[in-house]
Amino acid sequence: MILELDCGNSFIKWRVIHAVDAVIAGGGIVDSDQALLAEIAAVHGLRLTGARMVSVRSEDETEALCRLLGDTFAIQVHVAQPAKAMAGVINGYEDHLRLGMDRWLAALGAYHLAKGACLVIDLGTAGKADFVATDGEHLGGYICPGMPLMRSQLRTHTRRIRYDDASAERALGSLAPGRSTVEAVERGCVLMLQGFARIQIEQARALWGDDFTVFLTGGDAPLVRDAAPQARIVPDLVFVGLAMACPLN
Numbered sequence: 001m002i003l004e005l006d007c008g009n010s011f012i013k014w015r016v017i018h019a020v021d022a023v024i025a026g027g028g029i030v031d032s033d034q035a036l037l038a039e040i041a042a043v044h045g046l047r048l049t050g051a052r053m054v055s056v057r058s059e060d061e062t063e064a065l066c067r068l069l070g071d072t073f074a075i076q077v078h079v080a081q082p083a084k085a086m087a088g089v090i091n092g093y094e095d096h097l098r099l100g101m102d103r104w105l106a107a108l109g110a111y112h113l114a115k116g117a118c119l120v121i122d123l124g125t126a127g128k129a130d131f132v133a134t135d136g137e138h139l140g141g142y143i144c145p146g147m148p149l150m151r152s153q154l155r156t157h158t159r160r161i162r163y164d165d166a167s168a169e170r171a172l173g174s175l176a177p178g179r180s181t182v183e184a185v186e187r188g189c190v191l192m193l194q195g196f197a198r199i200q201i202e203q204a205r206a207l208w209g210d211d212f213t214v215f216l217t218g219g220d221a222p223l224v225r226d227a228a229p230q231a232r233i234v235p236d237l238v239f240v241g242l243a244m245a246c247p248l249n
């Protein structure tokens with residue numbers, strides 16, 4: 001069994017797959033190292049032979065987590081490293097080391113699945129869009145605040161925007177003009193994300209006509225589904241790229 005980890009700024013997504021056929025034995029999303037260890041240990045019949053990880057966290061945090069996992073499960077954790085080119089995709093950053101590894105792996109995964117021009121929209125702590133042309137050239141992309149950041153900026157930089165998580169969830173039952181603070185903020189932020197997604201798709205169309213694939217991923221992908229009806233929602237897109245960048249036998 002292989003352990004796969006995607007360490008974002010807010011959450012760690014993990015899953016355990018069988019080495020032979022990649023059938024998923026378990027997985028989840030956690031907000032702490034301790035919760036991660038507990039959840040992995042609870043996988044039925046766990047027998048890990050290796051692990052691969054992508055992380056956008058600091059080197060220190062990433063190393064510490066690798067050590068913790070290595071000591072707990074007696075495995076070596078392979079961490080995906082930046083590359084100028086891989087699997088037919090050419091990194092479009094002036095300095096390829098600076099491109100977020102989650103973006104790079106999602107782009108690799110998307111190009112592999114689309115076998116042609118593609119746009120990746122990844123909505124997590126930050127919102128990201130990346131463009132890969134038909135010939136595999138990564139054209140670059142965009143970063144904007146995601147739902148958690150927009151929300152917390154409004155809460156921390158205003159005096160009168162205060163509400164709890166339960167009412168936030170209820171507010172998203174509709175996107176009609178809000179009649180309470182929570183509705184106005186939550187729906188306003190979702191519309192920001194939808195606008196971001198729409199503009200990226202417009203830009204892809206200007207570049208490639210109708211000949212491209214849109215991928216939607218990240219924890220908040222469902223919030224923009226209606227604004228991007230043509231998009232393929234692929235929650236594990238980063239894991240697709242991770243397996244390509246860190247093959248384990």
Ligand SMILES: Nc1ncnc2c1ncn2[C@@H]1O[C@H](COP(=O)(O)OP(=O)(O)O)[C@@H](O)[C@H]1O
Pocket residue numbers: 007008009010011012013029123124125126147148218219220
């Ligand atoms: N089960 C879940 N647990 C936590 N957040 C979730 C879950 N499902 C969806 N989300 C949403 O996903 C967002 C985080 O997305 P994610 O892609 O995991 O971010 P990051 O990679 O930056 O940590 C949160 O803002 C939350 O709204």
Ligand SMILES: CC(C)(COP(=O)(O)O)[C@@H](O)C(=O)NCCC(=O)O
Pocket residue numbers: 008009010056098099100101102103123124125126127128143146
């Ligand atoms: C843009 C990001 C912060 C997104 O992080 P996430 O929302 O996945 O937690 C991450 O991809 C990152 O740290 N990138 C480095 C900067 C760049 O890509 O230009």
Ligand SMILES: [K+]
Pocket residue numbers: 007008009102124
């Ligand atoms: K991420």
